[in-house]
Amino acid sequence: MAISTGLALLFGLPLGVLVAHHPAWRRPVLGLANVFQTIPSLALFGLLIPVFGIGAWTAITALVVYALLPIVRNTYTGIAGVDAAVREAGRGMGMTDGELLRLVELPLAAGFILAGVRIATVVSVGIATIAAAIGAGGLGVYIFRGVATVDNTLILAGAIPAALLALLADALLGVVERRLVWRQR
Amino acid sequence: MVLEVKDLRYHLPGNGRPLVDGISFSVGAGETLVMLGRSGAGKTTTLKLVNRLLEPSSGDVRVSGTPAHAVEPTKLRRRIGYVIQEIGLFPHFTVAANVGLLPRLARWPSDRIDARVRELLALVGLEPAEFAARFPHQLSGGQRQRVGVARALALDPQLLLLDEPFGALDPITRLELQREFRALASKLGKAAVFVTHDVREGLLLGTRIGLLDGGRLAFLGTPDDFRASPQPEVRKFMEAA
Ligand SMILES: Nc1ncnc2c1ncn2[C@@H]1O[C@H](COP(=O)(O)OP(=O)(O)OP(=O)(O)O)[C@@H](O)[C@H]1O
Numbered sequence: 001m002a003i004s005t006g007l008a009l010l011f012g013l014p015l016g017v018l019v020a021h022h023p024a025w026r027r028p029v030l031g032l033a034n035v036f037q038t039i040p041s042l043a044l045f046g047l048l049i050p051v052f053g054i055g056a057w058t059a060i061t062a063l064v065v066y067a068l069l070p071i072v073r074n075t076y077t078g079i080a081g082v083d084a085a086v087r088e089a090g091r092g093m094g095m096t097d098g099e100l101l102r103l104v105e106l107p108l109a110a111g112f113i114l115a116g117v118r119i120a121t122v123v124s125v126g127i128a129t130i131a132a133a134i135g136a137g138g139l140g141v142y143i144f145r146g147v148a149t150v151d152n153t154l155i156l157a158g159a160i161p162a163a164l165l166a167l168l169a170d171a172l173l174g175v176v177e178r179r180l181v182w183r184q185r
Numbered sequence: 186m187v188l189e190v191k192d193l194r195y196h197l198p199g200n201g202r203p204l205v206d207g208i209s210f211s212v213g214a215g216e217t218l219v220m221l222g223r224s225g226a227g228k229t230t231t232l233k234l235v236n237r238l239l240e241p242s243s244g245d246v247r248v249s250g251t252p253a254h255a256v257e258p259t260k261l262r263r264r265i266g267y268v269i270q271e272i273g274l275f276p277h278f279t280v281a282a283n284v285g286l287l288p289r290l291a292r293w294p295s296d297r298i299d300a301r302v303r304e305l306l307a308l309v310g311l312e313p314a315e316f317a318a319r320f321p322h323q324l325s326g327g328q329r330q331r332v333g334v335a336r337a338l339a340l341d342p343q344l345l346l347l348d349e350p351f352g353a354l355d356p357i358t359r360l361e362l363q364r365e366f367r368a369l370a371s372k373l374g375k376a377a378v379f380v381t382h383d384v385r386e387g388l389l390l391g392t393r394i395g396l397l398d399g400g401r402l403a404f405l406g407t408p409d410d411f412r413a414s415p416q417p418e419v420r421k422f423m424e425a426a
C-alpha cells in the first residue's frame with residue numbers, strides 16, 4: 001500500500017504538473033484517470049489478471065491506478081490555484097520554469113497535493129483489502145475466509161485492523177499535512 | 186542609454202489589431218520616463234515587451250547597448266528590476282526571503298545575502314529588525330509596495346520597470362512613497378520606466394513624460410512641455426488632473 005501510493009505519487013505528481021502547465025493535456029489525462037477511477041475494483045482486477053497474473057503485482061498496479069486520480073487532480077488544482085500575479089512576478093524577475101516550480105508552485109500547492117495523497121492512501125487501504133480476492137494476501141484474506149465460513153470473529157479480525165489502518169494512515173498524513181504545509185493566512 | 190526602444194510593435198497572434206503600434210523612446214541613467222495612458226492604452230504590454238514576457242512582433246529593444254533578443258530571457262530579466270501592478274510577493278516567503286531570492290538563486294554566500302537584504306529594507310524605509318521575518322500577509326499595502334521595490338533592486342539592476350507600483354494606496358501613503366521614490370531614483374541613478382495613469386504622480390516623478398494612446402506614443406517630452414502641450418490627448422489628461 002505504501003509502495004503503490006509512492007508509485008502513484010511518482011507518476012501522479014509530474015502528470016499533475018504537466019496538466020497544470022499544458023491545458024491541452026488536461027482533458028485527456030484527467031478524463032482517463034477518471035475512467036479508471038470509475039471502474040469497480042473487482043472489475044479492474046479482472047482486467048489486470050490476464051496481464052500480470054494472480055497476485056501482488058496485479059494488486060499493486062490496480063492500487064496505483066486508483067491512487068493516481070486524486071494525486072493528479074489535486075496537484076493540478078494546487079498549481080492552477082497559485083495566484084497569477086505571484087507567478088508573473090517570479091517570471092518577471094527572471095526565475096526559470098524549474099525554479100518557479102520548485103520554489104513557488106509546488107510549495108504553494110503542497111496542501112492540495114498532500115490532501116490528494118491522503119485520499120489516495122485511504123482509498124488504497126480499502127482496495128488492498130479487496131485484493132485478497134485475487135490472492136494478493138493482506139487483511140482481506142481473513143474477511144473473505146470469515147465470510148466463507150460464516151465466522152464473525154475471523155471477519156472482525158480482518159475488518160477491524162483494516163479499518164484502523166485506514167484511520168491511522170489518514171491521521172498520520174493529516175499530521176504531516178499540518179506540519180509541512182505553509183498555512184494559508 | 187540604458188534602454189533604447191525603436192519602432193516597437195506587438196499584435197496578438199491571429200487578431201490583427203496592434204496593442205503596441207510602433208513606439209520609440211530611450212531612457213538614460215538617472216532618468217525616469219513616466220508612461221501615462223488610460224486603462225488599456227498598452228502600458229503594461231510595453232513593459233512586458235521590454236523584458237520579453239511578451240515577444241515583440243517587430244522593432245528593436247536594447248538594454249545597456251545589448252539587443253534584448255540576443256540574451257536569454259531569464260538572464261535579461263535578472264538585469265532588469267520589475268515591479269508588477271499587483272506586486273506579487275511570494276506569500277510563503279518572509280520579507281527577507283522575498284528580497285533575497287534572486288541573490289540566493291545567483292548563489293551569493295548567505296552572509297552577503299543577509300547584508301544586502303538589510304541594506305535594501307533600510308533603503309525603502311523598512312526597519313530590517315522589525316520586518317525581515319514577517320510574511321507578506323502581515324504587512325500593510327504600503328509596506329508590501331516597499332518590499333516589492335526592494336526585491337526589484339536586489340541584484341542592483343541598471344534598469345527598473347515599475348507598473349503602477351503605488352496603485353492601490355491611500356493618497357497620503359501614496360504621496361509619501363512617491364516622494365521617497367523620487368529621492369531614491371536620483372540617489373541610485375537608475376534608469377526607470379514608471380507606468381501610471383495618474384497625471385499628478387507622473388508630473389511629480391518623471392524627468393520625461395510619455396503618453397500612450399491606443400498603443401501609440403501620442404506625446405513624448407519633458408513635464409513642462411507636457412503641461413504646455415496643445416495636443417488634444419494631452420489636454421484631456423491635464424484637465425483630469
Ligand atoms: N492576452 C491578451 N489578449 C487579448 N488582449 C489583450 C491581452 N493582453 C492585453 N490585451 C489588450 O491590450 C490592451 C493593452 O493592455 P495593457 O494591459 O497593456 O493596458 P494598460 O495600459 O496596462 O492598462 P491598465 O492601466 O488598465 O493596466 C488592452 O486593450 C487589453 O485588453
Ligand SMILES: [Mg+2]
Pocket residue numbers: 228229230270348
Ligand atoms: Mg497595466
